Amino acid sequence: MRRVFLTLILALLSVVSSLLPRLFPPEKPQPKPRPAEVQTELSPWLPMEGLAVTRWAAEPTVILVVDSSGSMRGTEARVAEVAARWNDLTGLVTFGDSARMLLEPGTSAERANAVLATLPYRGGSNLQAGLLTAIEWFERHDKSGEIRIVSDGEANVGEVDPQNIYALRDRLLARGIRLTVVESGEPASTILRDLAAATDGKIYAAGSDVR
Numbered sequence: 001m002r003r004v005f006l007t008l009i010l011a012l013l014s015v016v017s018s019l020l021p022r023l024f025p026p027e028k029p030q031p032k033p034r035p036a037e038v039q040t041e042l043s044p045w046l047p048m049e050g051l052a053v054t055r056w057a058a059e060p061t062v063i064l065v066v067d068s069s070g071s072m073r074g075t076e077a078r079v080a081e082v083a084a085r086w087n088d089l090t091g092l093v094t095f096g097d098s099a100r101m102l103l104e105p106g107t108s109a110e111r112a113n114a115v116l117a118t119l120p121y122r123g124g125s126n127l128q129a130g131l132l133t134a135i136e137w138f139e140r141h142d143k144s145g146e147i148r149i150v151s152d153g154e155a156n157v158g159e160v161d162p163q164n165i166y167a168l169r170d171r172l173l174a175r176g177i178r179l180t181v182v183e184s185g186e187p188a189s190t191i192l193r194d195l196a197a198a199t200d201g202k203i204y205a206a207g208s209d210v211r
Contacts, residue, residue, distance in 0.1 A: 061089045061105055061145035063134040066116070067184075068094040069125040072152055075184040079116060079150055082182050082210050086112045089145075091137065095130030096123035097157050101137060124157030127189070128165050131179075135171050144176030146201070151192065152185040162191045169198045182210055 064086075066072075066079055092103035092112060102115055134147045159165060172179060172195065179201040181192045188203065196203050204210050 059087065059089055061091070061138070061143050063091045063093055063105075063137060063145070063147050065093045065095065065130045065134050065147055065149040065151075066119070067125055067127075067130070067149070067151035068096045068119055068121050068123075069157075070096075070122045071125070072184065073121045075150075075152060076116075076119075078182070078184040078206070079119075080113075082148060082150055083109075083112060083116055085210070091134075092116075093130055093133045093137075094119060095126050095133070096121075097126055099126060099129035099133040101133055104137075125151070125153065125155055126158040127151065127155035127192075128159040128168070131165070131168055135168065135175065135177065138175050138177055139171070146178045146180055147172075148180045148182060149192065150182045150184055151188055152183065154189045155191075162189075165191050166194060169195055172199050180204070 062085075064082060072079075086109040088108075089105050090112070091101065091105040091107070092115065093099060093101050103112055130149070131147065138145060154160075155165060171177075177199065179192070179195045179199045181188045181196045181201065181203045183204060183206040185206055187205070193203055195201070
């Protein structure tokens, strides 16, 4: 009798064991999405593998190059208009008879406005020196970006041969620098216009809004 009872118990347990998976099926683990299924917006210059960047909002470094020759007197408002777009990625180069870097990128807008407000306008226009000073900054810091030059005419100090100045195009292109020309009165020199065209830069005529 006991043997029969045990047999029935074992049979019952077997039936219950077979029914449990059907009554309470185990949860299946959710598969992890593959990298290719993740929706991302990547900067065009970044490698795709292993990145999940939703937006890349970095702005380019801009070196503002201001012609401070004597003929630029009276154009302070035009220079101030361009400087109104100053941010912490902007630097300042000025050129007259010679050129110098007055402010490195990272300088505050307040400091930039103070420097520009006291900028002396005198001497000739050493255009090549102004451009070279900005280009060499980009080369030293291994950066690309934009040179935004404010000038009113031709080079008349230092290197004045347009062909030799235009040779700077190769260094601009090699470093990935766009040249944008902002005219302050007289139309900019042909060489500046040619360099802007060669580097996919813009030309803002005198009186036009600078964006």
